[in-house]
Amino acid sequence: MHSPPAAASVLALDLGGTKIATALLTPDGDLIGEQVLGTEPERGPDEVIKRIFELGHRSLDAAGLSRPAAVGITSGGPLDPIRGILHEPLHLPNWHAVPIGPLAAAEFDAPSTLANDGYAAAWGEYCFGVGRGARTLLYLTLSTGVGGGAVIEGVPYRGATGNGGEFGHLTVRSGGRQCSCPRRGCLEAYCSGTSIAARARELAPDRPTITARELVALAGSGVPWAFDLWDETIALLADGLTSLINIFEPDRVVLGGGVANAGPMLLDPLSELVAELSLSATAGSAIMIADRPGRSGLLGAGSIALRPVPRPDLPTQPQVSHV
Incomplete structure (x- = not known):
């Protein structure tokens, strides 16, 4: 049985190459109000982002919430998790420096977090899944x-x-x-x-x-x-x-x-x-x-916002020292 959504619930956005998906992740690890559509990446970033944000609002409506505590976003990389920018992700051809993190924060009036999908799913399984x-x-x-x-x-x-x-x-x-x-x-x-x-x-x-x-x-x-x-x-x-x-x-x-x-x-x-x-x-x-193999992306997206881990400020490019 799903836990009722709480004010601390976060909105999970999973931006995959085949499908886009959204849901609310509760503090107990339940996914509520799941919405799914085909990505159709050939339509370009503006259209895909518009559609995933529409799905996010549907998830909020289904959960009876007007806004989330935070928004967690996952996508394949490369990406900049500090600035919330997607840099030419391999699964989304012709996407160049798309600031999906800031766009989501403005759309849902909540802080946003962006992470590599595999990294986030590992954390989600560790926090709420079989891990x-x-x-x-x-x-x-x-x-x-x-x-x-x-x-x-x-x-x-x-x-x-x-x-x-x-x-x-x-x-x-x-x-x-x-x-x-x-x-x-x-x-x-x-x-x-x-x-x-x-x-x-x-x-x-x-x-x-x-x-x-x-x-x-x-x-x-x-x-x-x-x-x-x-x-x-x-x-x-x-x-x-x-x-x-x-x-x-x-x-x-x-x-x-x-x-x-x-x-x-x-x-x-x-x-x-x-x-x-x-x-x-x-x-x-x-x-x-x-436990939810097709939903690991959503679980990860929500987990990075619901249970953030301590992290240093990461440089946007690797720093090389010469000894």
Whole structure:
């Protein structure tokens, strides 16, 4: 049962490449008044921002609130979390220096916070999701792209300019498929919902609109080409995840995003393979699906505003010292 919205509830805005979503996050971690639309990024930043703000007002109306205590916004990067500016995000082509933070603060008459979506989702899962009680947590979102974040000994890892934790751009196949970034063979190029669907269309040109969800269903029903593609996806995800586990030695790994809705079809073979590949000292990391895998972005967006973490003033560009 949802907690009633309180004056301390915050408005969560999740700006994804496939969908935009809004909801109120209560102090108890409930999401109320969820609204979702397709992003349609080709319509440009002005139109997309107008639409996500309209959804935000609908969420407030559904919760019976006139204004939130604060607004939390997440998006893929690169971004400037101090000034609230999106700098050419990889999932939103032709967006250049969009000041979404200040725009949201003015629209909703409340302070705003902007954070990388993977970073925020890691914090959201740590505060309100299956990551509660963990000491060190890794989070991967398998969605339009592959994002990531880490909470290390209770402190979210941010990076020099607030864009750290881009686990999706870990190389898993040298010289492989072109990624959304300038490189080839990244985890995102194989394990995002976008890339899974693209690879499925290449193998089955008679299915020009197949989605990642449909591919998983075909694999589960034993269609050979679909099973092989899904098996390759699991193997490459296991390679990337094993490298991260060997580096961080987390006690918990959380998977979110639309692809994580595959549930046991994803979790069971992935956990078995990672256990085989990991160094013995790090093989005990528990891999889990988020309670609300398609809503981790909203949970993260709200969490960064509802439970802000102490942070230094981050420079907008890395500072390099010469010793």
